Amino acid sequence: MSEADDPAAEDYLPVDPDAVRDALVSWYEADHRDFPWRRTDDPYEILVSEVMSQQTQLSRVVAAWEAFLERWPTTADLAAADRADVVGFWSDHSLGYNNRAKYLHEAAGQVEDDYGGEFPESPEELSELMGVGPYTANAVASFAFNTGNAVVDTNVKRVLYRAFDVPDDDPSFERVASELMPEGESRVWNNAVMELGGVACGKTPSCDDAGCPWREWCHAYGTGDFTAPDVPTQPDFEGSRRQMRGRVVNVLGQSDELALDELGPKIRVDYAPDGEYGREWLAGLLSDLDDDGLVTFDESAGVARLRE
Structure with missing residues (x-):
């Protein structure tokens, strides 16, 4: 595929890139490492x-x-x-x-x-x-x-790969990074995106603990697949909470709405309503996903659906 045939940078970004930009800059300006x-x-x-x-x-x-x-x-x-x-x-x-x-x-x-x-x-x-x-x-x-271009180092590649499912090739990373950076804001933007890679989206991600501002849009956070160009394997992924989160999003993406006892067996084969991995466990998982804006969970009715 020639560069001319490659998808445009905006094809990898959410429909509201300004919201993505504002979320990252606000997160960085609120708190960052004070070098x-x-x-x-x-x-x-x-x-x-x-x-x-x-x-x-x-x-x-x-x-x-x-x-x-x-x-x-x-x-x-x-x-x-x-x-x-x-x-x-x-x-x-x-x-x-x-x-x-x-x-x-x-x-x-x-x-x-x-x-x-x-x-x-x-x-x-x-x-x-x-x-x-x-x-x-x-x-x-x-x-x-404040006259630079978008920085594209290993950390930034990892962030773009995970967050927006950008292919692992330098031209794609360059195009998406350039499209994302607000014009004339290289100082704050490059500091912010590198901080994201260093604090929240390291080889071992700390999405929730670091309050990652891109969880709402992040492909890896939604699917539970946190591999990246410099993180080729996830040895602790099987059975992990991030794997279960990804399964919930995938299953609900194929259904209009599901009750807990309909959803549970599709997430874990050992799901048992009153067991260790039962309604209480699944409700907690759904509540977290609801807080992150990925699903809508009606706890009183015990039903969940993918948020549009």
Whole structure:
């Protein structure tokens, strides 16, 4: 299939993409991890955080980032530093390959010598800096200048694959990510979608605990299938609550309305009205799905149907 024959990005999205966007941004702005580089729009400080984060857990980057900027607070300071000192700092803080320290030192010199100490603002220009690839350039453009494109990293791919059943190919991920991002809002949007992948939609999802704002539309949440490009198997899926949720949605999708004792045997072969997996268990499952906007459950009548 050629790219021209591929489904358009909007074909994968819910009918009201603005509601999807608003839900994610509201969720992010209400509460998110408070990394210090999220409190600055200084491109140098953001570049340092991005380079450090490439091989190091974010929780460990904070102390190294603060120490690095205390020692070399500007590109001028870093460019004037002895490269051996920069590499030594990198090694002392276990920040991964030392060539990243060399490239960062070189990039600081480029900013000073080629750009008069002022960072370029577009992803294309930022990519001209030593060691700055497309992803890092886009991140700096987004978080420092709000001029970036939609970020598409492993976490974002996982989110799009699960939430909207986007095929596992880069062109599809790129198209859907670009369609979703509000125009001119790359700073908040890219932070928000990466937060979603890091907090709620990790390899082991925490949909309910993290209050994922996309549960209402999420294909994985509705079906119980949380596989993803970087999560090829779900060893604990069989018999799990998410599997039962998916079965409920699938069964109700083929019926107008079902009573508990009609629905139960279609969900579990060991369903028994008064047993461990009986009416009380099924009512709890349906109540959760009702709260999430996926089904309508009339507890007093003991009937359920798929919500339209």
